[in-house]
Amino acid sequence: MNRSDVLIIGAGPTGLVLALWLSKLGIGVRIIDKTSTPGTTSRALAVQARTLELYRQLDLSDAVVQNGHKVCAANFWVKGEPVAHLPLSAIGEGLTPYAFLEIYPQDEHEQLLIERLETFGITVERNTELQSFEETGDGITATLRLPDGQQQTCQACYLAGCDGARSIVRKSLDTDFPGGTYQQIFYVADVQARGPTFNGELHVDLDEADFLAIFPLSSEGRARLIGTVRDERAERAETLQFADVSRRAIENLKVQIDQVNWFSTYRVHHRVADHFRTGRAFLLGDAAHVHSPAGGQGMNTGIGDAINLAWKLAAVLSGSATAKLLDSYETERIAFAQRLVATTDRVFNFVTADGPIADVMRMRVAPFLIPKMISFEAVREFLFRTVSQTTLNYRGMPLSEGVTGHIHGGDRLPWAHDDEGDNFESLKYLTWQVHVYGETSDEMIAWCSAHHLPLQVFDWRPVFETVGLARNGFYLLRPDTYVAIADYSADPKVIERYFRDHGIRPYIT
Template sequence: MARVEVLIVGAGPTGLVLALWLAQQGICARIVDKTAGPGTTSRALAVQARTLELYSQLGLADEVVAAGMRNPGFNLWVGGERKAHLSFARAGAHLTPYSFLLVYPQDQHEALLVRRLEQMGVPVERNTELLDFEDKGDHVTARLRMADGAEERCEATFLAGCDGARSPVRHQLGASFEGGTYEHIFYVADVKISGPAANGEVNISLDQSDFVAILSYSSDGHARLIGTVREDRAGQAEQLTFEDVSQRAIARLRLTIDEVKWFSTYHVHHRVTNRYRQGRVFLLGDAAHIHSPAGGQGMNTGIGDAINLAWKLKAVLRGEAGDSLLDSYEPERIAFAKKLVETTDRVFTFVTAEGSFADFVRMHVAPLFATAVDHIDAVKEFMFRVLSQTMVSYHDSPLSEGTAGHIKGGDRLPWVRVDGSDNYEPLAAIAWQVHVYGQASSDLRAWCEARGMALHEFAWHEAHDQAGLARDAAYLLRPDTYVALAEPGGSAQALNRYFSERGFTKFASVDVDRR
């Protein structure tokens, strides 16, 4: 019987990223997928800034950015007129190294992740289907059907279900998937376009109960369209072609469709499972949550699930922390998923609502609001933070504690660039570390040295204050780069207590110098 530390079911972006982060940390993982090969259509396109920040941990960010296309801004069109423009570069310039929306077709994205995983000695096992599994208490036994039809049993310490919205893993767990389905039929199409909106930016057009979103993914006019199907053809989804889609919003943009390369229709669901963990089995990505494509959040959220779980699995598997650490995965990720579903639900409901009042709001009230927003930098920055997922935090997590300056435990560490370098360079290590902006105490230096924990001191600068950081405070950072403890006094005792109370044996085993 094969034996691995983590069996990953599903080789979409979520499963591939989980395998990559585990392999980077020296964890023996096996990844299987029942399909014969990776997807050949673009599907998810948006890669958000927060994902790119985390990709830097594996040296993936630069390669992904080079392969994709930067969409530098967002335009809202109503009734054929551009009513608002959001410059990502301007709104996010001081927030992240990646102040743009990267558009990178999922098929190419997956191929890059697969190549990197193979370079690390972990191949994706195709035509391999999970038939069932049993949680034995101290391990999981899975039954697999191999490419030749033969069955194999695999024993794993943990099992990760990254197997999509119809997840067999979730079904066997008996976990619910509460939510609903929008009544409209939507389409996605990869097209070659020309016209005013073929400008390399994100464009969304509203026209009564019709809308279309355009995301460019090449400099020669190739783009993704997302929109609604004509009402009179909505009951014939399986026979629909591009000629059946609603054309009003497209026409208002004076957009010319020169070629349709791929077209598909679908119902949009909004659902979240009631549990992300049961014993030694976890749910990630679409197996745990699905929602409308508004804002390009889905794939990025699944990747966030994977990175959140990967370092915790490693800590437990290597005896650095107790099993209770894994209990933090669900509350941290399910809270964000529920909020995301609620937010995208409101957006989708707004752009597709029918009736004269809804049309009035969409065609007259929304443009006035958008025009106002267009002139308020603080609102633009807020919108960028939401879209880029740099606003994601874990304030209510059992792993989050303290406040120093304006930064709380559970926050993403603010990005600060000073004199050509930034405070994100040390975050390439998938490891606990401490940051001090100013000067660390001798006790804190001794504590970090005794535990082999990196301590990074940054000479105090006005930019740190502007970012909300406190001078001489200690910021304990988790391996996924979120702030675990914000300690205003820079106390070594506070860090020691943090680890002791949460069962981290690796970092609470040496006496602290209490001079």
């Protein structure tokens, strides 16, 4: 128990996903959390399409979809009436197998991850707290406070800080966390209720500068109300009650409250750590970046951090790559986090802007423009790709090379499907692999076979051209299914050179 490959601090979704992926890849992990039990209330609700795509690698996607709730449309309300309807299922159709917004509360989500982790023989160590750590020549030495109050010294090759916005790992590394705090107080209410907004869809009220939305849950008549307050009520956040904020939901969204299951308030920050890595210690999730809940991006971004880091740590620890591969974690993830914080900040500030001009924009201009904008397919696709995180890419970064068709190195492989099947089946496996659409050379076939690199050759079909894939070229895919190389040739020396330059040896899990 005192030695592990990776010591994970924090058992929220980010830490649990990291532990799961590493365990699947044969890496020894230890995961601790200072809380006594998993959370029973949660703010994070949305599981985006890109997360569901990646969850196929551990057979998690079906469980999330079956136990959660598909939201197929969003509605915008002004003066007690719906003024715009956005069909979510239609705008993502053909882009992903998960063309919807999945609502799966974080507490239920965590329980699923904990149960899956236990199948690998890993249990979260509760009431266990990191007190300090230092890097030694070949690893990390950490001091833990155990449930009985005693101290324990343990060793690990690497340490992962998944311990939230108040991260002790980040503070111990003396890493700056620049940004700010929104003036609004956020609240979440889990309610049993009735009314026209309890139809299984998402509803957003645009009437006031304070944000208010109703997120449906899987149980009939149950939903989460998420909103903000900024007036004198924000000065007494600790004593704020649901009665202080319920009137607007009752009147503007015509909600009939039957029961309030729980209610909580919190403040939200918008910050990105200066570094996501210092030596053998890494920051992930809220320990590395926090932002407004606009678009339901936070938990999904932390999960993306975990999957990005997991395969790289596994490659280094198994001897399949040199330690320089780990440099790419910060490069790839910090760029996305910075863009995300800037984007969600702009969206949230627009939705919550105060004053007469802002009121006109929100209550008159937006309801008029939204239906007009979503009538254009390009706008619908852009909105879905952005929110679903399927547009996230690592173009121009050290592990990304080439352009073939419309696909660049660093892109998510596009989903191509027709009556003959799709091209995502092999992406369930956590391994490097090559995709060819059309024909390839005997040399490529022989080289991939000799190096135990899976090669998927698809007979050319029109759907491949439709999604931007090139005929007879090849795409080298990373274990996290992003494109490493996009190349028009059928020359395996391109792959051989890539692995050599990056200190990587392909492996089978």
